[in-house]
Amino acid sequence: MARPERPLPSTPGPERDFAGALRDLRRTAGSMSYRRMALEAHFSPAHLARAADGRALPRWEVTRAYVQACGGVVDEWHVRWCAARDAVRARALADAESVPVPASTGGG
Numbered sequence: 001m002a003r004p005e006r007p008l009p010s011t012p013g014p015e016r017d018f019a020g021a022l023r024d025l026r027r028t029a030g031s032m033s034y035r036r037m038a039l040e041a042h043f044s045p046a047h048l049a050r051a052a053d054g055r056a057l058p059r060w061e062v063t064r065a066y067v068q069a070c071g072g073v074v075d076e077w078h079v080r081w082c083a084a085r086d087a088v089r090a091r092a093l094a095d096a097e098s099v100p101v102p103a104s105t106g107g108g
Contacts, residue, residue, distance in 0.1 A: 008054040014087035019054035021080065022066060026052065029070035041065035057081075057088050 005023065008016050026032070034045035041048060043065050051058035051066050058066070060081055067077040 005049070006053060013091070014084040015057050016054040018057060018080065018084040019052045022052040022063070025067065025070045025072050029072075032069075037066070037069040040069040057084055 008020055008023075026037075034048045037048050038045045043062055047058075047062050048066055048069075050056075051062050060078070063077060063081050064074055067074055
């Protein structure tokens with residue numbers, strides 16, 4: 001029997017939400033093991049498991065393979081992935097803008 005997946009991160013964010021949706025897709029597809037998915041997806045079980053761990057947004061290529069292995073609609077998932085990617089970028093930009101820039105020490 002396959003070991004259970006780790007819980008998703010407790011911190012909300014687009015990575016966690018997207019991973020949760022991937023997990024739902026996998027459950028809907030019959031909860032096949034990542035080892036079995038890997039045969040169809042041509043990515044390692046570890047790559048596929050990381051795609052749904054919620055710690056980072058997976059690359060599109062991995063997402064597409066995951067979705068195809070689960071029988072999902074790739075075009076719909078591409079739209080979802082792009083939205084998640086944009087949300088991750090927007091958060092990173094907002095975080096970068098909120099970090100104070102150190103004052104120049106001069107030294108002229």
